[in-house]
Amino acid sequence: MTTPLPQPTAPRYEPLRGLALWGEEEKAAALEVLESRSLFRYYGPAPLHRVDAFEERFAALAGAPHAVAVSSGTAALTCALIGLGIPEGAEVIVPAATFLGCVNAVVAARGVPVFADIDESLTLDPTGWEHLVTDRTFAVMPVHLHQAAADLDPVLAVARRHGLRVLEDAAQACGVSYRGRPVGSIGDAGAFSFQSEKNITAGEGGAVVTHDPAVHDRVARYQDQGGQFTTSRAGDRGTAAGEPFLGANLRMTEIAGAVLAVQLERLPPMLRRLRDIARTVRADLADLGLRWRPLPDEEGSGGDLTLLLDDRMAARRLVTALTAAGVPAGTLYQGRLVHQNPAVRTGRTPWGTGWQAPGRLRASEAILGRSVTVGLGAAMTDDDVAHLAKSLRAAVTGASGE
Template sequence: MTTSLSEPTALRYEPLRGLALWGEEEKAAALEVLESRSLFRYYGPALQRRVETFEERFAALHQAPHAVGVSSGTAALTCALIGMGIPEGGEVIVPSATFIGCVNAVVAARGVPVFADIDESLTLDPTAWEELVTERTFAVMPVHLNNAAADLDPILAVAARHGLRVLEDAAQACGVGYRGRPVGAIGDAGAFSFQLEKNITAGEGGAVVTRDADVHDRVVRYQDQGGQFTTSRGGDRGGTAGEAFLGANLRMTEIAGAVLSVQLERLTPMLRRLRDTARTVRAELADLDLAWRRLPDEEGSGGDLTLLLENRMAARRFVTALTAAGIPAGTLYQGRLVHQNPAVRAGRTAWGTAWEAPGRLRASEAILGRSVTVGLGATMTDDDVAHLVSGLRAAAAGGATGE
């Protein structure tokens, strides 16, 4: 979940996904790696090759030839930008409603973020970002937010018109589809997160998916200190195959690979259940005048329940009513756009000021601020769903939706 949660007296259910389904299989997989004493992915006394196995299965899930496991979702975004060949100072267009990791990744790749409006899908407005393209623009980063895809086809069309790279941030949408295609494998590269709240989790971790062999090669090298182990030849580290360049240590551990391989088995049925739950709730409330977030692809979504209220005050009242009933709910990112973060607004990086303060995006402020997302949990019972329906109905009947 990416919502701000008020503290209710008691939650009726946990808004957890992959973590809620942890069981003996995850424990056994982690223990096997521990007992092998081979926690490093490239060698050990009894190497299990768990990261390599996870990468192969993750790539297959996304119908792509390449996947690289890394240490976090932010690392995945950074590696993907490096893999695509971002030049120093290259601009990356980022939606205004997203996690700060998107900005941090652009900065880590020595790029410059440029902030674009969202629409009522809460993702990048396909009609609004083209005017931001300049001769310095390198890529656009659509973010698939809270288990729903951004509207990729028109975004891809604009990118193709200007010769731009497309990096999908699928951190919050592992397993989600867009018009029959898995998100994260539609653009030039896709980045995923396996942090604690995500659809599958190892506590931390990330992955890059791509169809481009050159992008894959650069990602593999960069996450491994420029290829210290991936290009080893005999006893020599950082071999000479290909053009050498320096990198970072953003490697995934064998324990993470083992746990994620188990979690991957749970992903598709979990998302189907969450999607069915969201549809049931909306159908049960069809008689009410509720404005739901626009989903560019309802069939491919991973289960989202986000309302758009009249204004910020109405959203706050609605959240208060739901949390009082033990229903996890909140406004996405507390209603604050990513460039309203003080450091982002000031362009203040670890090595100095990198850009001037961006202007306000009032349309995006208004949309995000009046959003209310209800957390869905992987272990919700039918009684929990019924309670959720009655809680939403009571909040609406109590006047929480109005002025």
């Protein structure tokens, strides 16, 4: 008779951020829009202009003069590439450890992704991608992965040397800073996500920020059918001075804008709390000599607890032990690089094969595969933090046989 394997316990806490703090204010904000019957951001019976207000406040938080709210983080990346003026068929350098949406956005903008190595920060190796630059390269897309900023200064230096645009993917790092500067506002444009697992959320949504008024104009027009919009009632909008072009419908709704404006107020204290949790756990386990993910700006992180183990098997054992103890833990993207996705590997786009299969990035595979990220939740109590530290200590010492 086969002995059943031990089953993981229910998670001690939810590893959620903005959604964990959802309250009556969000409900009231959404209800106000519903009662106005003006759910479309540009007009209605009694427009409240909640998306406009959110854009203004979000731009200030992100440290940029311009923001455009859109329907998702992937839409934000696509709009940003269009705003930056990507030519059809141009290459965009993307870190190998990232979400599929980065690749989808490049393809949607009719570009070609090129995959670059990461380092032990799990973000783009800041200078290791320079050999990938060709005469077809248009931009590089550093990804601020799981609440930690990529090392942007050397990335910017390489990009400027080659005349490339820098698009920051800040989907997983809203409110995080890099050496005193808000991520998303440091390159030529930044893209954010407000999906349900993100730092602030309306279930879905995104935003683009930029310092460049020309980029802002193109983004604003593209997400609204190209900007030359004519309604069935003969109304119109779109007074941009540039030449008209065709766009898409990637607009944010008024309900999302209203909810996100409430969530925005919760963001700074939430990130401070999560950073404090991460510091507390690290300090409690300092005697174990653990190897933590190196961050270019520890103060600027959004609260990250990621360990680097000796190998992939050791990482799996630690994940199993933590999960059994009710601690949410895992290896980001199950240890798979984005170009290991079958559609990405074979270049299958909606209009045919877009590129040849990229080569393996074995060093990046090894780094990602031996990482273990512990999920932190915005609603964690002090007892949850103590349980996390105790469980992590037991799992690490148990795996080492101490």
